[in-house]
Amino acid sequence: MGRLPAALLSLFFILASRVSPSIAGDTLTPTQPLADGQELISAGERFILGFFSPIKTNNCYIGIWYKVSPPTVVWVANRQHPISERNGSLSITVNGTLIITDQNSKTIWSSGSSGLANPVAQLLDDGNFIVKEANIPGSFAWQSSDYPSDTLLPGMKLGWNLKSGLNRNVTSWTSPSDPAPGPYTMGVDLHGNPQIILWEGSSQLWRVGPWNGKTLAGIPDILRYKIFILDFVIKNDEVFYMYNTTSTSFITRLTVNYTGFVQRLVWLDDSKMWSSYMSEPKDQCDYVSQCGAYGVCNTDDSPICSCLQGFKPRSPTNWDLREGKDGCTRRMGLDCQNGTDGFVIVKDVKLPDTSRSMVDRSMGLDECRATCLRNCSCTAYASANINGSGCIIWTTELTDIRVYSFGGQDLYVRLAAADLGPGLHHSHSRTMVGTVVGCVLGTLLFASVGICIWIQRRRRAGAITFASHRNNEYKEGKDWELPLFDLGTIIVATNNFSIENKLGKGGFGPVYKGKLGEEQEIAVKRLSKTSAQGADEFMNEVTLIAKLQHRNLVRLLGCCTQGEEKMLVYEYMPNKSLDAFLFDKDKGVLLDWQTRYNIIEGIAQGLLYLHRDSRLRIIHRDLKASNILLDKDMNPKISDFGLARIFREDETALNTRRVVGTYGYMSPEYAMYGAFSVKSDVFSFGVLVLEIISGKKNRGDFISEHEGNLLAHAWGLWKEGNGLELVDESLSNSISIAEALNSIKVGLLCVQECPKDRPTMSSVVLMLGSKNTSLPDPKHPGFFPTRTSSEIESSKSKTDSASINELSVTIVEGR
Structure with missing residues (x-):
């Protein structure tokens, strides 16, 4: 791709980062409007209000942002009504109405009349922009926090004012260049026991769940962290969620981003960037009702779906194919008339969807149980709060149940006596629990005996013994469970x-x-x-x-x-692997810029799951273009976990004498010393990013011998200020300059020579999602010793390690 003229690059950076002088103070008056190019700054200099333009557009908006992070807009006034040209203005009328006008003095947005006698508009230090009577503290007629954009700040309310009918919800941007409401909305559902839901359009995507006295049911992990204070208020006139921090020195935000993730972000002052503290949904079980009615989702199990005790798959065929959304059905019908039904306790769960439940917050657990038994439609009950107070009763199918390793609640599921086991009736709950535990242990013992017999038979049939072939590096000996195909x-x-x-x-x-x-x-x-x-x-x-x-x-x-x-x-992945498109001139044109960028973001999300969000902390060790498969919609899927390693929480790095992987993607410390960590995968990801952008292999023949490889080539162009020359020529008509430059910089940050300099994948995901964020400058990449293409292709050799006079020699096993 040819070099862009310096004037065009300068114009781009001017449009993408608007820095304006401030007018005096934090207050707007009827005699002093805010012109395009001016700003309000809160008294404590924490927030700024002014005009801004997102990337890739000249449209102007009024927004609020943290002073420490100017590109990160947390509120937009006219998000559906941009000003198409410069010279807009924000003013407050004599009756207290905020008005945004365009260059022709045409009103494009207003806040509605406030009926004030002496109005002013003030930007507060909590990020709230209020309209009030001048010189009357503590009161306001209008506030921006009643109309959130995509961000919830500390102290803001998410939920309902039942008197006025005001519903405060958070809605994603349509895209990084368009703050108009996107498809993802997070808000409070008032039906049954109120709970927070993330919607995609009209469909539920993630159920954050009801309040259980300490936290929301869908985010129990937040109890581990001590910097956040959560509250959920249910009163006759309002129902809302709110959070604060234990110290005002923490800079944080809760954002629904345009890709459909809810991120809790914290500002790191040392590195001058946002860090993703939590990101939801974080695994498959977080998505609504993955296992259908009466199904339980558990990421510790494989398959992840199982039926509650007393239930069986509604569609055994789909269940065997690991598709559980059809759910489960009862083995035996209930017998309410004869009073023989009982309950089984399902522990440590996210309670089922409460939108059609009944709640009595004054009732205790024993009374709750008795009430459920008297109601023939009752399917389950639970305490409303973790401390055992309150009662929730379900009279419909139980959906969206998942198991947690920490912070779950007890659910009491109603079963017919025959499904409880001998001697289990509703009047003997302790005996029931003991018997259920005994049955489970007996079942496990029986299964163990069966497995032993099965193994012996298979050995007689000549099957290889897996234990003798296991990788010496993988010694945990975990059990595995998968559907077996004939x-x-x-x-x-x-x-x-x-x-x-x-x-x-x-x-x-x-x-x-x-x-x-x-x-x-x-x-x-x-x-x-x-x-x-x-x-x-x-x-x-x-x-x-x-x-x-x-x-x-x-x-x-x-x-x-x-x-x-x-x-x-x-x-089956109909589009096969990424390399089949990326390194083929004819097929490469099918990968426009947006497709490539989506692939980069998808790989980053998958890798973040492996490193942080899965129950097993995993290093892939062989991330490369041929191991990225593409579905029918060109969504990326990381594959080939044959060389992956489990990383314990207390481990930061491991060493091996058997170095396996693929030349060109290995990090220097791994290739030369056998030292690997999550930063090894980050290096491989960086190589992959640069390959996706350039359409060239890291170790291809197109690069001169002087440059060595793609990393050296990219680094040279970046240092000279010619980074855009790295971009694949086929992308000239679809390229986003901002995204391309940002992605190249992220790629170079990932391939830095020193592992500690490379970002974590959580930081990478944030860098890719926040395209205006100021990123640190990359340091020298980790170059790999140059080899010819013929050597690369023939490097599939077995590892051999020898010791001569206590000198270890490790031969790299390339792929």
Whole structure:
């Protein structure tokens, strides 16, 4: 791509970062309007109000932002009515109405009349912009916090004023260049027991849940953190959620971003950037009702869906394919008339959807139980609060239940006597719990015996012993649980592994396309019988990916371990892998800039899940273009977990003598010393970002011998101020200059030589989502010793490690 003229770049930066002089003080009066180019600054110099333009547009808006972070707008007045040209104005009329006018003095937005005699508008130090009578403290006729944009600041209310009918909710921007209301809205649902919901359009996306006396049911982890103070108020005249911080020195915000995530962000003064404190939904179980009615979602299980005790899958076929949204149905009907029903306790759960529940906050748990038994429609009950007070009763199907490892509540599910087990009736709750525990332990014992018998039979049949092939680095010995496919089913699905169905071949073995039934398309990875490394990778992948669920990770449907066959069955990705598009001139044109940027963001989200949000803290160790699969909508899915490693919470880095991975993507400390950490994956991600932007391989023939590789080439262009020359020429008609420059800088930050200088993936996700944020300057990248293309292609060698006179020599196993 050719170099942009210096004048054009200067114009871009002027439009993207509007810095204006302040008018005197924090107050607007009828005689002193705010012109485009002027600002109000709150008394404590915490917030600024003024005109701004988002990236990629000349449209102007009135907004409020933290002074420490000018590009981060937290409130927009005229978000649906931009000023198309400069020279707009904000004023307050003599009756207290705020008005925004354009360059032709035409009113494009107003706050409505306040009926004041001597009005002023003032920007407060909490970010609230109020209209009030002059010289009368503590009162106001209008306030910006009643009309949030995409951000909830400390002290703001999310919820309802029941007297006026005012509903304060938070709605995402449409895009980074358009603050108009987007598809994602977070607000309070008043039905049943009030709860907070994140909607996508009219559909529920994430149920934050009701208040349980200490926190909201969907975010129990926040109890671990001590800087936030949460409150949920339910009164006759208002219902709202609010949060504050334990110290006013903390700078924080709660934002619904345009990609559909709710982020709690904290400003880090040392690095001058925002850090993602929490991001929701964080896993598959957070999304509404993944397991349907009477189903329980648990990320610690594989598959993640199971039925409550006394229930069975409504659609066993879909259940076997790891699709649980059909839910479950009762094994035995209730017998309310004869009074034989009882309850089973489901512990540590997010309570079911409360929108159709009944709540009595004065009732105790025993009375709640008795009330449920008297109501033949009652399906479950629970305490409204963690301390045991209050009563919630459900009379409809139980949906959106998930299990937590911390902070969940007890749910009492009504069952027929036959589903409770012998001797379990509603008048013997303690006995019931003990018997249920006994039944569970007995079931586990029985299952263990069955597994032992199964293993012995398989050994007699000549099956390989997995234990003898396990990667020496993976010693946890975790159990794995996946649907098992019959070999005959796989043979039929793949047309007996026909050449026409073959999709490709990797170090693991060949991959085939298949079809289960009439609709379900699958991809089958078949372990090559001669691949010892493949056996290691197979075991590693089964034990890891079966426990992972994220929209940017490939979905493992099951496996087949019959005879000597070892196969993994995945969802089929019709667009195959990213490298098939990226490094092909003809196909590369199909990846416009927006598609590439979405792919970068999706990979970042998937990697963040692996590093932070999954129950297993995982380092992938082989992130590369060929391991990024693309679905029918070109959404990226990280695949191939054969080389992945589990990282314990107390570990910061690990060492290995068996260095595995792919030349060009390995971090220097890993390739040379065998030291790896989450920062190793960050390095690989940075290489991938630069490849996606340039359409070139890191170790390709297009780069001169003097430059060495893509990292050196990108670094040289960046230092010279010519970063945009790195961009793939095919993107000239679709490129976003701001996003491209931001992405190149993020990529270079990720490939810095020193691991501690590289950002974490949570910071990377934030950098990509906040495109105006001022990023630190990258330092020198970690260059890898130059090798020829022929050496790269032939580097699939086995690892050998030898010790001569206590000198360790490690041979890198490239891929």
